[in-house]
Amino acid sequence: MTKVVIIDADGGICSRVIGPTGAEHRRLANRVMEEALEQANLSFEEISYLVATGYGRINVPFADQQITELTCHARGVVSLFPTVRIAIDIGGQDAKGLKIHNGKLVDFVMNDKCAAGTGRFLEVITEALGIRVEELGSISSKSTNKVEISNTCTVFAQLEVISRLSEGLPLADIVAGLHDAIASRIAGMVRRLKVEPDVVVTGGVAKNMGVVNALRENLGCEVFVPEEPLLTGAMGAALLGKELTLQALAKGEPIQRKERRLEEVTFFNTRS
Amino acid sequence: MAWFMGVDIGSGTSKGVITKDGKPLAYHWLPSGFNYKMVAQKLGDELLAKLGLSPQDIAYTIATGYGAGSVPFSSQQVVDIRCCARGISSISPSVRTVIDVQGMSTQVIRLSDEGQVTNFIVSERCAAGSGRFLNIIANVLRMELKDIGPLSLKSKNPVIFTTGCAVFGESEAISRVSENAAKEDILAGVHKALADKISALIDRVGLEEQCAITGGGGLNVGLIKSLEGNLGIKLLVPPQPQFVTALGAAIMAEEHFAG
Numbered sequence: 001m002t003k004v005v006i007i008d009a010d011g012g013i014c015s016r017v018i019g020p021t022g023a024e025h026r027r028l029a030n031r032v033m034e035e036a037l038e039q040a041n042l043s044f045e046e047i048s049y050l051v052a053t054g055y056g057r058i059n060v061p062f063a064d065q066q067i068t069e070l071t072c073h074a075r076g077v078v079s080l081f082p083t084v085r086i087a088i089d090i091g092g093q094d095a096k097g098l099k100i101h102n103g104k105l106v107d108f109v110m111n112d113k114c115a116a117g118t119g120r121f122l123e124v125i126t127e128a129l130g131i132r133v134e135e136l137g138s139i140s141s142k143s144t145n146k147v148e149i150s151n152t153c154t155v156f157a158q159l160e161v162i163s164r165l166s167e168g169l170p171l172a173d174i175v176a177g178l179h180d181a182i183a184s185r186i187a188g189m190v191r192r193l194k195v196e197p198d199v200v201v202t203g204g205v206a207k208n209m210g211v212v213n214a215l216r217e218n219l220g221c222e223v224f225v226p227e228e229p230l231l232t233g234a235m236g237a238a239l240l241g242k243e244l245t246l247q248a249l250a251k252g253e254p255i256q257r258k259e260r261r262l263e264e265v266t267f268f269n270t271r272s
Numbered sequence: 273m274a275w276f277m278g279v280d281i282g283s284g285t286s287k288g289v290i291t292k293d294g295k296p297l298a299y300h301w302l303p304s305g306f307n308y309k310m311v312a313q314k315l316g317d318e319l320l321a322k323l324g325l326s327p328q329d330i331a332y333t334i335a336t337g338y339g340a341g342s343v344p345f346s347s348q349q350v351v352d353i354r355c356c357a358r359g360i361s362s363i364s365p366s367v368r369t370v371i372d373v374q375g376m377s378t379q380v381i382r383l384s385d386e387g388q389v390t391n392f393i394v395s396e397r398c399a400a401g402s403g404r405f406l407n408i409i410a411n412v413l414r415m416e417l418k419d420i421g422p423l424s425l426k427s428k429n430p431v432i433f434t435t436g437c438a439v440f441g442e443s444e445a446i447s448r449v450s451e452n453a454a455k456e457d458i459l460a461g462v463h464k465a466l467a468d469k470i471s472a473l474i475d476r477v478g479l480e481e482q483c484a485i486t487g488g489g490g491l492n493v494g495l496i497k498s499l500e501g502n503l504g505i506k507l508l509v510p511p512q513p514q515f516v517t518a519l520g521a522a523i524m525a526e527e528h529f530a531g
Contacts, residue, residue, distance in 0.1 A: 093440075114398075115439035124439055154439045155399035155408070156283075156376060163306050 001204070002029055002056075003234040004036035006047070007242060011079070015040035016231055021056065029060045030262040044260045049245040051237040055093060064257050067240055069233050074098050074105040076236030077200050080226050085196040088186060088215070088223075089232075090205035092119040097190035109192050115154040117185035119205045125158050125178060129171070133208070136175055140210035143176035157181065176210065183214030190219070197221050202229040274331035276529065277319065278355065278521025279312060279346065281339030284375030284403070285488070286311050287515050288319040290330070291522040294362065298322040299515050308342035316345055332529040334521040338376065350524055352517050353381055353392050359520025360484050361387035363510045368480040371470060371499070371507070372517070373489020375403050380474050393477045399438035401469040403488045406495070408438050409462045412445045413455050417492075420459050424494035427460030436469065459494060467498035474503065484508040486516040 002021045006014040017039060019032035029052075037044055044062075052063035053072040060066075077087040078100060087098040094112035098105055111117050115124065119133075126133050140146075147169055151157040157178070164174050182205070199221055205211050206229035216223045226232060248255045275297070280287045282304060290298045300319040304311050312335070320326065327345065335346035336355040343349075352372075360367045361383065370381040378401055382391040395401040399408065410420050431448050435441050441462070448458050483505060489495050490513025500507055510516055 113435065114437045120439055151397055153396070153398045154437075155404055156397055159283075166306055 001230060002032045003231050004032050005231055005234040005238045006036055006040045006042065007235075007238045009242065009246075011239060011242065013235075014042065016228070016234070018230055029056070030062070033062070033262060044262060047260065049241040049255065049257065051241040051244075053233055053237040062258055062260070062262055064241070064255075065244070067237060070096065070098060070105060070108055072236035072240060073202070073233045074100055074236065075239050076232035076234070077202065077226075078103045079235060079239055080232065081198055081200050081224060084198050084200045084224075086190060086193060086199045087232075088190055088199065088201045088203075090119055090182075090186060090201065090203040090211070092123060092204060094118055095186055095189065095203075097186075097193050099193040107193055109189050111189055116152050116157070117182060117189060119203065121154045121157070121182050122178065122205065122208070122211075124154050125161055128158050128162060129165070131171075133204075136179070137207075137209040137211075139172050140176040140179050141172075143170070143172040145173050146176035146180055147173045149174075149177045149181040152181075152185070176214075179208070179210040179214040180218070183211055183218045187215060187218035195219055195221065198224060200224045200226070202226060202232045204230055274529065275323070275325060275329050276522045276525040277316070277330045277333040278518040278523070278525060279315060279333060279335045279340075279343050280337040280352065280355065280515075280518035280521060281308050281312055281335065281342060282375055283338045284407075285514070286315050286337070286339070287518040288315045289515055289518040289522045290319055290323060290325070291519070291526060294523060294526060296512075296515075296519055296522070299512060299518075301514065304339065308339035309344060312339070312343040313345075316343075332525040334525040334528070336517060336521045347525070348528065350521060353379060353389060353394075355520035355524060356486055356517040357381050357383055357387065357389045357520065358524050359516035359518070360486060360510065362519065362523050363516070364482065364484065364508060366482045367484045367508060369474070369477075369483040371474065371483065371485045371489070373403050373470065373485065373487040373495065375407075375488060377402050378470050378473060378487075378489070380470075380477050382477055382480065391477050393473055395469070395473055398469075400436050400441060400465070401473070403492075405438045405441065405462065405466050406492065408442050409445050409459065412442055412449065413458065415455070421463070421492035421494035421496075423456050424459035424463050425456075425497060427454070427456040429454070429457050430464060431457045431461035433461050433465040436465070441465065460498075463492070463494040463498040466495060467502050470499060471502040479503060479505070481505055482508050484510060486510065486513045488514050490514065490516075 005016045015036045017036040052060035057066040089096045097109045099107040287301045332347045335343035336352045340349040372379045377395045379394045
């Protein structure tokens with residue numbers, strides 16, 4: 001997904017849009033940007049500073065600066081939860097744990113090597129079950145006796161789930177088992193940071209209350225979820241952009257800006 | 273007259289061998305499906321039918337593999353590492369290292385001069401470290417498993433896979449297909465990725481020649497060439513590599529029966 005957040009000089013949100021990134025990828029940032037400008041009723045010229053972040057941040061040719069998702073993410077979470085110590089972000093491609101001290105990122109752990117422990121785990125398995133990821137949370141809430149999933153590997157867990165279903169075990173109990181599997185994998189990763197409250201979880205998977213509850217159980221502490229858990233990275237990028245601009249203004253330094261022209265990225269080629 | 277049976281119930285396929293006087297007389301395999309008990313029974317029946325035998329003709333049966341516990345007619349269960357080792361040394365006593373590439377994991381077994389298991393390592397159950405990865409990519413390319421090895425050898429410009437995960441690897445393969453990468457180049461990349469994982473496993477137990485490859489991976493010339501490139505040696509590929517563990521089980525059944 002490609003997300004855009006536009007804020008004003010006081011940090012108030014003028015618009016926020018979540019659009020597809022899709023397979024054609026990386027080329028759609030301009031369209032999501034257009035939509036966000038429209039929603040805010042702003043012209044592109046009126047944007048003082050634009051920060052791109054995330055996995056595809058180099059593919060936003062009209063950004064004034066690229067900042068890593070870790071930095072932006074930490075900033076975004078701190079703006080919503082000033083007392084956060086551990087931020088967990090679970091996306092479809094990877095999962096990250098951030099350790100934050102006094103609002104600053106001090107350490108992180110990450111898994112982008114194995115689909116287990118990322119949102120992809122649930123995507124792959126729900127596909128085989130013919131249900132949508134959005135339904136998982138409410139399905140697992142009906143579980144009374146969660147089924148333990150013994151395979152870590154997503155591919156084999158999928159086969160295991162089909163096999164358990166064919167044995168007649170209830171879907172709710174199986175889905176609860178899946179939530180526990182992903183939560184225990186993520187908890188195992190995040191424990192390397194020494195977990196301290198407050199813990200905040202973001203990313204698409206944070207919308208799944210089943211996983212959030214399983215994380216609470218696995219970590220043994222309260223886990224907070226922002227009202228819109230997909231937008232913290234973009235929110236952080238906007239806040240960092242605002243801060244850079246205000247600092248430059250205060251020092252009377254010029255602001256380095258790109259030409260305000262919305263275009264899709266053309267230089268991108270994955271084959272080298 | 274006594275015949276012996278070895279049954280290897282794997283995660284993907286189930287294999288059976290009947291031996292007599294240490295020689296394999298019949299081989300048979302079936303997809304394992306979800307009901308191991310059922311497939312074991314069917315495998316046993318069809319294997320007997322190949323030689324016109326009845327269950328009473330089998331003096332001793334050893335079951336092995338992932339579903340070894342689901343073989344109702346087995347006399348004994350033996351862990352697949354020992355069966356694989358016994359099978360390969362019955363074929364070639366000079367083998368000191370076996371790479372057994374299965375559907376769910378890969379194991380590397382070290383053997384003594386007497387054919388005893390001295391050390392082994394089993395990969396995590398990870399699709400990217402097992403034959404499953406090849407199935408997944410074959411599906412993406414809409415090809416049959418048996419065709420992907422030979423085609424991969426035609427590659428001049430192998431695609432480099434950046435991930436060690438079969439799920440992410442599948443997405444990468446789909447992206448490369450949409451960019452019109454040649455099938456052979458994608459396949460060469462996948463074989464190399466699997467060979468790299470297996471080579472890392474071999475490093476941990478050490479390599480001593482002669483080195484053999486068994487399991488379904490032994491049927492794939494692309495994987496064999498890629499491993500040979502990594503290891504800098506020639507691999508021994510036994511006839512019917514996917515049956516080596518079942519064969520070992522049958523031979524161990526004979527030896528057990530003889531006392």
